[in-house]
Amino acid sequence: MAREGMMCGVASWGMVDTWEPSQLAMLFAMWAVMMAGMMLPSAAPIVLLYAGVVRKSPGFAHPSAQVYAFAGGYLVVWTLFSAGATVLQRILTGQLLLSPVMASQSPVFAAVLLLAAGAYQMTPWKRACLAWCRSPVDFLTRFWKPGLSGGFRLGLAHGGYCVGCCWALMLLLFVGGVMNLWWIAALTLFVLFEKVVGIGARLGRWMGLLPIAAGLWLLVSAWRVGG
Numbered sequence: 497m498a499r500e501g502m503m504c505g506v507a508s509w510g511m512v513d514t515w516e517p518s519q520l521a522m523l524f525a526m527w528a529v530m531m532a533g534m535m536l537p538s539a540a541p542i543v544l545l546y547a548g549v550v551r552k553s554p555g556f557a558h559p560s561a562q563v564y565a566f567a568g569g570y571l572v573v574w575t576l577f578s579a580g581a582t583v584l585q586r587i588l589t590g591q592l593l594l595s596p597v598m599a600s601q602s603p604v605f606a607a608v609l610l611l612a613a614g615a616y617q618m619t620p621w622k623r624a625c626l627a628w629c630r631s632p633v634d635f636l637t638r639f640w641k642p643g644l645s646g647g648f649r650l651g652l653a654h655g656g657y658c659v660g661c662c663w664a665l666m667l668l669l670f671v672g673g674v675m676n677l678w679w680i681a682a683l684t685l686f687v688l689f690e691k692v693v694g695i696g697a698r699l700g701r702w703m704g705l706l707p708i709a710a711g712l713w714l715l716v717s718a719w720r721v722g723g
Contacts, residue, residue, distance in 0.1 A: 523585065527578035530674075531666070534684045535574055535658060536567075538691040542632035542654060543567055546647070549636065562647040569651020570658070577659050581666070588670065599673035603718040606671045610711030616664040617704025625660035626700070629691045662687055668707070 546566050550559040588594050593602050600606040616622050628635050639653050640646075665683055672679030690700040 520582065520586070524578060524582040526674075527581045527585075528575050530680065531574040531578050531581075532571055534666075534680065534687065535662070536571075537684065538629070538688045539567075539570055539654070539658065541692065542635065543570075545632045546636060546650070550647070558644070562644055565644045565647035566651040566654075569648040569653075570655040571651075573652055573655025573659055577663065577666070585670075585674070594670065595673075597673045597675045598670070599676065600671050603714045607711040607714035607718070609667050609671050610707040610714065613664040613668050614704040614706065614708035614711065617707075618701055622661060622664075623697070623701075625657045626690060626697055628654070628657040629661050630697060661690075 543563065543566065547559070547563045550562045585594065585598065588605075593600060593605050595601040600609070635654060635657075636650070639650055641649050665687060668683060669679065672682075686700075686703075690696040693699075
């Protein structure tokens with residue numbers, strides 16, 4: 497009870513009726529830091545590979561700067577996603593769909609997010625984006641661009657595929673709670689598993705059945721309560 501009260505107090509600034517620019521900036525910063533923390537571990541293999549290539553290849557000036565440019569481009573994409581998530585959270589808060597800990601308090605809304613995330617796991621768009629995320633050598637070979645600007649554009653491209661792969665999973669933060677550290681850790685580990693582990697892609701598709709089953713269960717439960 498004490499922990500729940502503490503979490504509600506920390507998150508209460510995000511549930512106000514009238515949003516000040518400073519509060520929106522604070523919410524956006526929270527999303528940007530959270531997305532960087534969740535997504536950088538799964539991007540580490542391609543960042544390290546890119547660093548190895550630019551440092552060992554002749555004629556590359558300022559290799560460290562190019563690595564930072566690549567990582568910066570990747571983070572820019574997720575920062576833009578964070579801006580969209582901030583706007584979405586503001587809308588959901590206005591519709592009274594989120595609790596003080598920024599989790600869905602509507603079973604139907606939570607069910608919709610779960611069904612959407614589970615269904616997207618099985619789409620060809622998900623598979624295509626995940627394939628590029630899982631194949632850093634193929635990605636760099638296909639999209640290679642030299643120089644600082646090239647590194648930045650490579651980071652943008654990889655970030656774009658990463659968002660295409662994971663956007664639906666990130667929306668599940670609104671189900672388990674944006675402030676729920678266990679839920680954040682679970683999603684981070686799942687993304688890492690999908691991108692790095694050998695059977696991650698195939699098993700990830702089958703694991704899409706779990707949120708679908710959970711979503712259907714919530715819908716049935718809501719229907720029984722309403723009936």
